Amino acid sequence: xxxxxxxxxxxxxxxxxxxxxxxxxxxxxxxxxxxxxxxxxxxxxxxxxxxxxxxxxxxxxxxxxxxxxxxxxxxxxxxxxxxxxxxxxxxxxxxxxxxxxxxxxxxxxxxxxxxxxxxxxxxxxxxxxxxxxxxxxxxxxxxxxxxxxxxxxxxxxxxxxxxxxxxxxxxxxxxxxxxxxxxxxxxxxxxxxxxxxxxxxxxxxxxxxxxxxxxxxxxxxxxxxxxxxxxxxxxxxxxxxxxxxxxxxxxxxxxxxxxxxxxxxxxxxxxxxxxxxxxxxxxxxxxxxxxxxxxxxxxxxxxxxxxxxxxxxxxxxxxxxxxxxxxxxxxxxxxxxxxxxxxxxxxxxxxxxxxxxxxxxxxxxxxxxxxxxxxxxxxxxxxxxxxxxxxxxxxxxxxxxxxxxxxxxxxxxxxxxxxxxxxxxxxxxxxxxxxxxxxxxxxxxxxxxxxxxxxxxxxxxxxxxxxxxxxxxxxxxxxxxxxxxxxxxxxxxxxxxxxxxxxxxxxxxxxxxxxxxxxxxxxxxxxxxxxxxxxxxxxxxxxxxxxxxxxxxxx
Amino acid sequence: xxxxxxxxxxxxxxxxxxxxxxxxxxxxxxxxxxxxxxxxxxxxxxxxxxxxxxxxxxxxxxxxxxxxxxxxxxxxxxxxxxxxxxxxxxxxxxxxxxxxxxxxxxxxxxxxxxxxxxxxxxxxxxxxxxxxxxxxxxxxxxxxxxxxxxxxxxxxxxxxxxxxxxxxxxxxxxxxxxxxxxxxxxxxxxxxxxxxxxxxxxxxxxxxxxxxxxxxxxxxxxxxxxxxxxxxxxxxxxxxxxxxxxxxxxxxxxxxxxxxxxxxxxxxxxxxxxxxxxxxxxxxxxxxxxxxxxxxxxxxxxxxxxxxxxxxxxxxxxxxxxxxxxxxxxxxxxxxxxxxxxxxxxxxxxx
Numbered sequence: 001x002x003x004x005x006x007x008x009x010x011x012x013x014x015x016x017x018x019x020x021x022x023x024x025x026x027x028x029x030x031x032x033x034x035x036x037x038x039x040x041x042x043x044x045x046x047x048x049x050x051x052x053x054x055x056x057x058x059x060x061x062x063x064x065x066x067x068x069x070x071x072x073x074x075x076x077x078x079x080x081x082x083x084x085x086x087x088x089x090x091x092x093x094x095x096x097x098x099x100x101x102x103x104x105x106x107x108x109x110x111x112x113x114x115x116x117x118x119x120x121x122x123x124x125x126x127x128x129x130x131x132x133x134x135x136x137x138x139x140x141x142x143x144x145x146x147x148x149x150x151x152x153x154x155x156x157x158x159x160x161x162x163x164x165x166x167x168x169x170x171x172x173x174x175x176x177x178x179x180x181x182x183x184x185x186x187x188x189x190x191x192x193x194x195x196x197x198x199x200x201x202x203x204x205x206x207x208x209x210x211x212x213x214x215x216x217x218x219x220x221x222x223x224x225x226x227x228x229x230x231x232x233x234x235x236x237x238x239x240x241x242x243x244x245x246x247x248x249x250x251x252x253x254x255x256x257x258x259x260x261x262x263x264x265x266x267x268x269x270x271x272x273x274x275x276x277x278x279x280x281x282x283x284x285x286x287x288x289x290x291x292x293x294x295x296x297x298x299x300x301x302x303x304x305x306x307x308x309x310x311x312x313x314x315x316x317x318x319x320x321x322x323x324x325x326x327x328x329x330x331x332x333x334x335x336x337x338x339x340x341x342x343x344x345x346x347x348x349x350x351x352x353x354x355x356x357x358x359x360x361x362x363x364x365x366x367x368x369x370x371x372x373x374x375x376x377x378x379x380x381x382x383x384x385x386x387x388x389x390x391x392x393x394x395x396x397x398x399x400x401x402x403x404x405x406x407x408x409x410x411x412x413x414x415x416x417x418x419x420x421x422x423x424x425x426x427x428x429x430x431x432x433x434x435x436x437x438x439x440x441x442x443x444x445x446x447x448x449x450x451x452x453x454x455x456x457x458x459x460x461x462x463x464x465x466x467x468x469x470x471x472x473x474x475x476x477x478x479x480x481x482x483x484x485x486x487x488x489x490x491x492x493x494x495x496x497x498x499x500x501x502x503x504x505x506x507x508x509x510x511x512x513x514x515x516x517x518x519x520x521x522x523x524x525x526x527x528x529x530x531x532x533x534x535x536x537x538x539x540x541x542x543x544x545x546x547x548x549x550x551x552x553x554x555x
Numbered sequence: 556x557x558x559x560x561x562x563x564x565x566x567x568x569x570x571x572x573x574x575x576x577x578x579x580x581x582x583x584x585x586x587x588x589x590x591x592x593x594x595x596x597x598x599x600x601x602x603x604x605x606x607x608x609x610x611x612x613x614x615x616x617x618x619x620x621x622x623x624x625x626x627x628x629x630x631x632x633x634x635x636x637x638x639x640x641x642x643x644x645x646x647x648x649x650x651x652x653x654x655x656x657x658x659x660x661x662x663x664x665x666x667x668x669x670x671x672x673x674x675x676x677x678x679x680x681x682x683x684x685x686x687x688x689x690x691x692x693x694x695x696x697x698x699x700x701x702x703x704x705x706x707x708x709x710x711x712x713x714x715x716x717x718x719x720x721x722x723x724x725x726x727x728x729x730x731x732x733x734x735x736x737x738x739x740x741x742x743x744x745x746x747x748x749x750x751x752x753x754x755x756x757x758x759x760x761x762x763x764x765x766x767x768x769x770x771x772x773x774x775x776x777x778x779x780x781x782x783x784x785x786x787x788x789x790x791x792x793x794x795x796x797x798x799x800x801x802x803x804x805x806x807x808x809x810x811x812x813x814x815x816x817x818x819x820x821x822x823x824x825x826x827x828x829x830x831x832x833x834x835x836x837x838x839x840x841x842x843x844x845x846x847x848x849x850x851x852x853x854x855x856x857x858x859x860x861x862x863x864x865x866x867x868x869x870x871x872x873x874x875x876x877x878x879x880x881x882x883x884x885x886x887x888x889x890x891x892x893x894x895x896x897x898x899x900x901x902x903x904x905x906x
Contacts, residue, residue: 160596240675282759
C-alpha cells in the first residue's frame with residue numbers, strides 16, 4: 001500500500017500527536033491503532049507510523065476447503081437492526097457483510113466501504129463505497145444501498161431497532177427518522193453524512209454486530225426468507241436450538257476472493273448444545289465440535305485439559321452491580337441518596353469480586369465503566385475500600401436497617417460476582433437479601449430492579465457505553481442516573497475527534513461516576529474461545545464480532 | 556367393548572381440553588407474554604414497545620377469545636397494527652407448503668392448524684413429527700432393553716422367594732428404581748464418557764444420534780431411562796411371580812412331580828405376566844418424564860427436549876401442541892393396557 005490513508009487524502013492533523021504520544025509511551029499500541037484507523041489511516045500505515053510491520057494475516061497458513069463445527073446457541077433470526085445476540089449475527093454474517101470491520105487490535109478496517117474520511121470536528125463523514133462489489137442476485141452494490149441502510153438504521157419507530165441508538169447523531173428527535181439532508185449520495189460510490197452535531201462514534205457504530213448491510217428486498221421478519229447479500233456463504237439449513245449450516249455460495253463471485261480476504265471453509269456448522277458448558281465439554285470429548293463460541297469460568301481450564309488450544313483477549317466486556325436511583329422500595333427511594341450508594345461502593349473490594357466471581361480471568365476495574373482499553377480513558381482513582389467507613393456512612397443516611405435485595409440472573413459468573421458483592425456487603429454489616437432469577441424472566445425488568453447485576457459488552461470507544469447507559473432518560477439507563485452536568489460533558493466529549501482532548505472531558509465524566517457512586521463495576525473480563533488443534537483464524541474477537549470468513553483449517 | 560372405547564375417547568378429548576386450557580392460561584399470563592415479546596423483538600425492549608408488539612399480534616385479546624381462536628371455534632383475529640401493517644392469525648407464515656393452507660377465517664387445531672412456533676419460526680406441525688420420531692426411536696430401544704431385562708430379573712428373583720439370588724436381584728432393582736434419571740445420567744456420563752476414570756467407552760452427547768444412532772452415542776441415554784423403569788417392573792414381576800409360585804395349582808403340579816423348569820415355564824409364567832403387562836403400559840407416561848430429563852441431559856432433540864425449550868421460551872402454541880400429544884399418548888397407553896388385560900385374563904370382562 002502506498003497511500004497512508006484509505007482515501008489517499010492527507011493525514012488527519014491529530015495523527016501526528018498520536019505518534020508522539022505513542023513514542024513517548026503515553027499511548028498503547030491498541031489505543032494508537034483504534035484512534036488513527038478511526039480517522040481513516042490504513043492499518044498498514046498506522047503500524048508503519050510506529051516503525052512496525054503489520055502482523056501477517058493467517059491467510060498464508062490456511063488451507064482451502066473443509067468443514068468447521070462450532071458449538072453455539074442457534075437462535076431464530078430477526079430484523080438485523082434488532083439483533084440482540086451476537087450468535088444471531090454469526091449466522092447471517094455468512095451472506096450479510098458490514099461497512100466497516102473492527103478488529104481485536106483496536107483498528108477499524110475497510111470492508112464494504114473502501115475508505116472514509118472524517119473532518120476535524122467530526123461533523124462530516126465521507127464514505128467511499130467499495131467498487132466492484134455485487135449482491136449475490138447479480139445487482140451492483142452502490143452508494144444508494146449504503147444510504148438506504150443508514151437511513152433504515154435511523155428509524156426509531158422500527159420495533160427493537162438498536163441501531164438508532166448508535167446513529168443518534170443522524171436522527172431528528174422530532175420525526176424519529178434520519179434528519180433531512182443528513183445522508184447524501186454524492187456519487188455512484190460515495191455517500192456524505194452531514195451531522196447536525198459532532199459524533200465520533202459513528203464509524204464504530206457501523207462496525208457493530210447489528211449493522212449488517214442488507215438488500216432492498218430484505219424481509220425484516222426473517223432474513224432467511226430471502227438471502228440476498230454480498231457475502232461468500234449462504235444458509236443451507238437453520239433449525240433453531242439444533243443446528244445451523246452455512247455453505248459456500250458457489251454461484252456467487254465474492255469480492256473478497258480477489259482481495260485475498262479468505263472464506264476458506266466450504267462449510268460452517270453451528271451446533272447448539274444448550275447453555276450448560278458441561279454439555280459442550282461432552283460434545284468436544286465426543287469429537288462433535290471443533291471449537292466453542294465462548295468458553296466461560298472454570299471451563300477454561302477444562303477445555304485446556306482436554307488438549308484444546310486457547311485464544312484469550314482482555315476486553316471491555318464487564319458486569320455492573322448497580323442500585324437504581326429511582327427505584328421505590330416500600331415507599332422510599334433508598335438509592336436516591338448518594339451516601340447509600342457511596343457506602344455500597346466503599347464496602348466492596350473489586351479484587352475480591354474478580355477472584356470469586358470470575359476466577360481472576362480479567363482485570364480489576366474502578367466502577368467507572370471506562371477502562372485502559374478505551375482510547376480516551378483517564379487515570380481517575382477509584383473510591384477507596386473502607387468497610388467500616390461504609391457502615392458509618394450508611395448509618396448516617398439512616399438506612400442501616402434497610403434490607404437491600406440484590407437480583408441476578410441464574411448463571412455462572414454473573415451470579416457468582418453478585419454473590420461476592422452481597423457477601424462483602426454483609427461482612428460490612430449491611431442487611432442484604434439475594435434473589436436469583438432464571439434467564440427467561442430476568443430480562444423482563446432488567447432496568448427496573450432496585451439493585452441488580454447486568455453484563456455489558458465491549459464497545460470500542462469509552463463514550464459509547466456512557467451514552468447508551470448513563471445519559472439521562474436513555475432506554476438502557478438501568479441506573480436511573482440523571483445528571484445534567486454529566487450529559488453536557490458527554491455531548492462535549494462526543495464532539496472531540498481527538499482522543500487526547502477528549503480525555504480531559506473524560507476525566508471529569510469518570511470523576512462524576514465515582515463521586516456519585518453510580519455503580520459497582522468490579523472488573524473487565526478476559527474472554528476465551530477454545531478450538532481443537534488444526535484451525536487458524538478462529539481467535540476470540542474482542543467484541544464477539546462474527547468474522548467467520550477468517551476461519552480456516554491449517555495447511 | 557365399543558362403547559367402552561368410545562367413552563375412553565370422550566374422556567381423552569375432555570382431558571385434552573382441560574389441560575390445554577390450563578397451559579394456555581399459564582402461558583398467556585402477562586409476564587410470560589412480556590418474555591415472549593422480548594425474545595421476539597429485542598430483549599432490552601421498553602415497556603411501550605412491548606405493549607404495541609403484543610397489541611399488534613393479538614396477544615392482548617381476552618383469554619377465552621384467544622383460546623377459541625386456537626381451538627378454531629372462533630374466527631382468527633385480523634388486526635391493523637400501529638405500524639400500519641395488517642396482521643391476521645390465519646395468514647400464511649413461513650415458506651408456503653402443502654401444510655400451510657391458504658387464508659381462511661377459522662384456523663385452529665380443529666381445522667388441523669397446530670399453530671406457529673414463535674421460537675423456531677416454523678409451523679408446529681412441521682416440528683413435532685420429527686421430534687416425535689426421534690423420541691420414538693429412543694423409546695423403542697429403551698423398551699427393547701428394559702422389558703426383557705426387567706422380566707428376566709423379576710422371574711429369576713420370584714422363582715424362589717428369599718433365596719440368595721432373590722435378595723441380590725431385588726437389591727439391584729431397588730437401587731436402580733430409587734435412582735432418578737438426573738442422578739444416574741450424570742453418574743453414567745462421568746463414569747463412561749469422560750477420561751476421569753479411564754473408562755471412556757461412550758459419548759456423553761447424543762446430538763449426533765438424531766441422524767446416525769450407533770452403540771457409541773446412543774447407549775448411555777437408552778440405559779439411563781431403561782435402568783429406572785427396569786427396577787420397578789422387575790419388582791412388580793417378582794411380586795406377582797412369588798404369589799403365583801405359592802398358588803394352589805403350582806403346589807398341585809409339584810406334588811404330581813412336574814419338573815421345576817416346566818412349572819415355571821408352562822404354568823407360572825403366563826399367570827405371573829398379567830400384572831407386569833399393566834405396569835409396563837402404565838410405565839410409559841412415567842418414561843415420558845425420564846425422556847424430558849435424559850433428552851435435555853444428552854442434547855438429543857426429541858419430544859422432551861422440545862418441551863423444555865418451548866417452556867423456557869414461552870413458545871405458546873408449541874407447548875399446546877405438546878400437551879395435546881402428551882394427553883393422547885398417556886390415555887392411549889391406558890386404553891391399550893385395559894384392552895390387553897382382558898385378553899390376558901379371561902376372568903375379567905369389561906361391561
